[in-house]
Amino acid sequence: MTIFGYVRPGSVGCDPRAARARILKAGCPERNIAEEQPVQPGERLTVLAATLGKCRPGDTLVVESLVQLGRSFDELDQAIRALAAGRLSLTVLDQPIFSEFTITALSSLVGALRDFSRLASEERRLMGIRSAKTAGRYRGSVPKVDxxxxxxxxxxxxxxxxxxxxxxxxxxxxxxxxxx
Incomplete structure (x- = not known):
């Protein structure tokens, strides 16, 4: 069983040197720590994908926080599904409760949170439209044909x-x- 570490410096509150030190302290060899370069929104996290590609069943991925695995619920869900598909373990240093979850349970939880987030966003949007219609500020599109x-x-x-x-x-x- 090999331990791999992953650091994404662009995530909120992440000091790459401190994250690297914590991952080393968790037992990950220096050579197995991969650091993502800052990427623009919408770009793939290629270092994460490459790191997951190196892992074999039974290996462990160590991250400082769950936020490191993705910039959105969709990216997080993809990363967790990749962990599950590779039969890997996950250790989250800032949130040890997630390390105790099975990857399948964590995937289900993230999927439910993603769906909840989308539904809540859609509900807020519809409430705004209703409010605007009531105030007379929302009329829909202008008819294109008579x-x-x-x-x-x-x-x-x-x-x-x-x-x-x-x-x-x-x-x-x-x-x-x-x-x-």
């Missing part, structure tokens, strides 16, 4: 495809307006 134009062309005997082409809208829009 219902009367669709009706007039339909009365001339044109089919939905030809009406859509002439009015520069989709056939779905033509069908929706005809059925209203």
């Amino acid at each position: 219902r009367d134009a669709v009706s007039a062309l339909a009365k001339q005997g044109l089919g939905p495809t030809e009406i859509a082409r002439r009015l520069n809208v989709s056939r779905t829009t033509v069908y929706r307006l005809r059925n209203e």
Whole structure:
């Protein structure tokens, strides 16, 4: 069983030298500590992927905090799934409770938190839209085609495809307006 360490200096409150020292103290050899270079949002954490690629089943990955594994719930979930797929152990120095979780349980927890975060965000967005509608500040998009134009062309005997082409809208829009 080999111990690997991973440090991501861009994460909040992470001093790379201090993180490296703590990982060394946890029993990880210096040569097995990988440090991610600062990356822009949206770029892959390539050093993490390479480190996980070196690990064999039964190996342990040591990180200072869970935040090190990803910049979002999605990245964190991907990292934990990679740990599970490789049958690796995880030691989180700042949050030892996560080290006691099985990787599967941790993956389920992160997935649930990610879903909760998305649902809460969507709920807040919908509440804002309702509030704006009540205040008269949200009316939706401006209609792109006149219902009367669709009706007039339909009365001339044109089919939905030809009406859509002439009015520069989709056939779905033509069908929706005809059925209203």
